[in-house]
Amino acid sequence: METPEWFRDALATPCSTYEVESGGVRIAVRAWGPEDAAGVVLVHGGAAHSRWWDHIAPMLGVEYRIIAVDLSGHGDSGRRPAYELSCWAREVVDAVEAARMAPRPVVVGHSMGGWVALTVGAEHDGAVGGVVVIDSPVRERSPEEVAAASRRAFGPLRTYADREHALARFHTVPEQEGNLPFVMRHVAAHSLRDTGEGWTWKFDPAIFAQPRPRPEMLGKVASRVALLRAERGLVTPAIGAQMYELLGRAAPVIELPLAGHHPMLDQPLSLITAIRTLLADWEHSAPRPRCF
Template identity: 35%
Template sequence: MPPDPNLSAPLRHLRGEPPPAPGWFRDAVAVAPETGRIAVKGAGIETLAWGERGRPGLMLLHGSGAHAGWWRFTAPYLADSYRVAALSWSGMGGSDWRESYDLDTFADEIEAVAEEAGLFAGAAPVMVGHSFGCFPMLIEAGREAGRWRGAVIVDPPIFSPERRTGRRREDGRFSPHRVYPTLEEALARFRFAPMQPCEALYIADLIARESLREVDGGWSWRFDPSLWARLALPDRAEMVAAARCPLALVTGARSDLMRPADAAYVQGLLPPGSARIDLPEAYHHVMVDQPLAFVAGLRALLAVWPNG
């Protein structure tokens, strides 16, 4: 059966034209973030920030192959109460690529960006990590007690023991990116990983455009295709157990990455009574699927959690 074009190529039918967007989205992306670039272990790291310095700090950490711009349509709705910062991991977005990658270096990137953005100026800040972004976040959360007030794990790729036995391991090989002659052709190839429906095509269009760069011969993706072949991950349950700040879990009720058994498994790894939010009608990319519900859930969570 041929792949569903609504999943494998959600923007193809637009032929390179931006789709219409609602007012809340236009208002959010019209809020220009502070843009910056800092060096971390020899690599330039792209940064975005919103909100006044001195407010409680909030660090937003994106998933694999994504970039800091994945937060541009939600961060402004958090910046009225928080000093919000986001980064593009090395090897992704507008940040430099490295010869090799490790979670400790990614965690160093979190610290450096948080310091530069002023997140540590007042009370201890909170981290929010989506998908792959949970892993460096958990390493950082295990480093120093009291440095972070809490860490929110959003639909993490942490699987139950039963599901892990059936998953194929990567063999370390990778393919270089294709070069597309036109921006229209490149946008037509954008898809989510894992593939999922997307009703908010205006969000998909925004993040797809910011995922591309102009190169000799056309357009190509900005992330390093060799990253996963050069990165080893420690035991994921041990990373959760090693955290030295409170953890909360956010899941997409329709996620095909983190299924109900996986969510129950991760919930069981957290201390009893840890906060949990399950977003109805959200797939794995919860900030794309239900952006306003995601913002409302974070606001409510951070108003009461963690205690003290």
């Protein structure tokens, strides 16, 4: 499949990088857009990294200051002896404080990153203006956790003799049909690190030992919330309805047509449109009162 112009333009958009220390660990951050503008924070899923957003962030609008964070244990950030949602949420807040963006950005999280975004909303309400959750089922384990527990994936990291062999082994969990080859190539290329003795994945397998959020945590999220449900993903209509109730019947549940659990890989333009729509609406509307 030919790489489309919009994708090439997105990757060519100027991007800066910086690091922030959070709890004694170095956190890597990528940033787009003008300083002091309204902010958007993008949080990747389990075993992923900030560069899953490279083709999404520049398409959200030139009027925003956008950052994408490598959570500890992921991407180019440092590792910890153990990982917790509260710790990752603190990393997001520390990255925001160093980002030179307007106060109270919108935090967008995918899969496990959606749990992190909700934790930011629950524990750091003053730091966030809204939370967008992308296919993050709160009442079930993430597919990455299930695969790690069953040893189908994310076990001890394998080292490959050459980069091309490693790239050929890259796949998503859960696997899904319809991933765009040009997006997959880009994401895979930035998922590897050179150990000096071969190539291996950047994530720390210990990330999957962290506890899952309990459903009652949703009632503690004070900021406004929107749920993006992938049609072919993990948040079924029933799970979406339950999360809607737990969030006080005030969080819209929006379906991404034909999308799998990783919509930035198979339906990126639908994902971009959904996030753009929410950002535009939230700039000109007040949150709906919650009903508990």
